[in-house]
Amino acid sequence: MDPRKIxxxxxxxxxxxxxxxxxxxxxAAVNESLIRLEExxxxxxxxxxxxxxLENAEIARAExxxxxxxxxxxxxxxxxxxxxxxxxxxxxxxxxxxxxxxYGMFNLRKSMVGDPLRRKNTGTNAPAFIHTxxxxxxxxxxxxxxxxxxxxxxxxxxxxxxxxxxxxxxDYVVGAVEAAGPNPCPPVFLGIGIGGTADAAxxxxxxxxxxxxxxxxxxxxxxxxxxxxxxxxxxxGPLGYGGRSTAAGVYIMEAPCHIATLPVAVNINCxxxxxxxxxx
Amino acid sequence: xxxxxxKITAPLGDGDVEAIRSGDLFLLSGTLYTARDKxxxxxxxxxxxxxxxxxxxxxxxxxYTGPSPAPPGRPIGSAGPTTSYRMDPFxxxxxxxxxxxxxxxxxxxxxxxxxxxxxxxxxxxxxxxAGAYLGKRIREASVVAFExxxxxxxxxxxxxxxxxxxxxxxxxxxxxxxALRKRG
Numbered sequence: 001m002d003p004r005k006i007x008x009x010x011x012x013x014x015x016x017x018x019x020x021x022x023x024x025x026x027x028a029a030v031n032e033s034l035i036r037l038e039e040x041x042x043x044x045x046x047x048x049x050x051x052x053x054l055e056n057a058e059i060a061r062a063e064x065x066x067x068x069x070x071x072x073x074x075x076x077x078x079x080x081x082x083x084x085x086x087x088x089x090x091x092x093x094x095x096x097x098x099x100x101x102x103y104g105m106f107n108l109r110k111s112m113v114g115d116p117l118r119r120k121n122t123g124t125n126a127p128a129f130i131h132t133x134x135x136x137x138x139x140x141x142x143x144x145x146x147x148x149x150x151x152x153x154x155x156x157x158x159x160x161x162x163x164x165x166x167x168x169x170x171d172y173v174v175g176a177v178e179a180a181g182p183n184p185c186p187p188v189f190l191g192i193g194i195g196g197t198a199d200a201a202x203x204x205x206x207x208x209x210x211x212x213x214x215x216x217x218x219x220x221x222x223x224x225x226x227x228x229x230x231x232x233x234x235x236x237g238p239l240g241y242g243g244r245s246t247a248a249g250v251y252i253m254e255a256p257c258h259i260a261t262l263p264v265a266v267n268i269n270c271x272x273x274x275x276x277x278x279x280x
Numbered sequence: 281x282x283x284x285x286x287k288i289t290a291p292l293g294d295g296d297v298e299a300i301r302s303g304d305l306f307l308l309s310g311t312l313y314t315a316r317d318k319x320x321x322x323x324x325x326x327x328x329x330x331x332x333x334x335x336x337x338x339x340x341x342x343x344y345t346g347p348s349p350a351p352p353g354r355p356i357g358s359a360g361p362t363t364s365y366r367m368d369p370f371x372x373x374x375x376x377x378x379x380x381x382x383x384x385x386x387x388x389x390x391x392x393x394x395x396x397x398x399x400x401x402x403x404x405x406x407x408x409x410a411g412a413y414l415g416k417r418i419r420e421a422s423v424v425a426f427e428x429x430x431x432x433x434x435x436x437x438x439x440x441x442x443x444x445x446x447x448x449x450x451x452x453x454x455x456x457x458x459a460l461r462k463r464g
Contacts, residue, residue, distance in 0.1 A: 059412040065357060070346070150363040183386035235463040
């Protein structure tokens with residue numbers, strides 16, 4: 001079978017479009033999670049805060065203003081079918097060009113520095129963090145995930161003993177959210193990577209948070225629910241002002257690991273969980 | 281809104297500061313100056329070297345924000361608060377210049393909270409992650425210093441009914457800690 005030709009220019013166009021949609025519009029599932037929290041929140045200022053966040057989403061969508069002034073680092077997940085032949089500019093250059101175009105054309109804040117210590121702003125919000133995997137088929141799936149710096153600063157990784165219990169992991173995850181307190185803009189969406197190597201766990205914690213829904217495995221679904229329930233009792237609440245709405249979603253992604261290891265990574269995302277996907 | 285939101289104007293005087301209690305809700309009108317990480321670092325350098333400040337900070341409120349670019353026809357883009365602990369090392373310098381209020385998100389360190397009482401100043405938060413909502417309450421924006429820093433430049437903002445939640449007052453009150461004491 002001849003490979004299907006896809007131009008990296010088309011991938012770039014898709015990235016531009018997805019950045020635009022993600023910057024101004026909350027995914028429906030995210031908006032619904034916030035509505036559900038608002039309906040159940042009993043704390044006065046907590047409920048008021050959730051209403052403002054929902055109003056903010058409405059203003060952003062209607063007036064095409066960024067949901068948050070921190071328009072994020074751009075994380076791009078690409079699943080490339082192995083029956084695809086990519087044409088045109090180098091994939092990485094095409095994606096980074098798309099980021100620069102989108103951040104200019106949509107009046108988004110450019111938050112990337114080119115060097116971590118010398119810290120000069122690149123002026124384009126490029127480069128993106130691109131994760132490419134080869135999958136079956138002849139299509140390219142693109143997901144753009146915009147991550148703010150304030151919540152990214154609250155990320156955490158811990159290497160557990162293989163004999164540590166699920167309870168120990170719950171304590172650690174809850175502790176990480178408690179330590180972060182109001183800083184990452186709760187109610188937070190939590191991505192948790194369990195297993196793999198240290199680096200795999202961290203990347204899985206990023207993939208997990210944009211998964212949505214409950215885990216397909218009842219064992220992990222139960223773990224997700226228990227973590228959410230524990231977080232509700234902290235009374236951190238919306239933006240840390242108090243209330244039960246501390247977590248809007250808890251999502252675990254597990255992976256096989258070495259007999260000696262049990263890495264657990266926590267990706268804390270703010271209430272403004274911004275991602276969009278498309279398939280070419 | 282269910283809480284009682286009181287009108288307040290900036291700049292602030294000592295009397296305003298003394299009347300503020302942790303947990304109070306305000307709608308602020310008047311002037312704000314923005315500054316975040318790099319601007320604080322530069323102001324600190326100016327003070328250390330005895331240079332001239334680009335604006336008179338006495339009585340002013342500093343807003344920790346790096347706004348998104350203004351779309352055509354608007355004074356500013358989205359402009360919510362950034363995380364405040366990163367500015368904790370500079371609190372002494374800023375309050376020494378006469379700053380009376382700071383707006384950000386998240387808790388402050390113990391030294392900052394002590395300095396608030398000593399210099400009689402207040403730490404506020406606002407609706408973090410509601411940049412579009414807050415941007416619409418900013419009527420004017422102009423760069424007053426460090427234009428090369430882009431979103432990290434110091435802007436003078438004219439705001440109207442800008443919502444503020446008092447976190448730390450001069451009496452040791454802390455809204456975030458009060459919330460955690462009510463844990464179930």
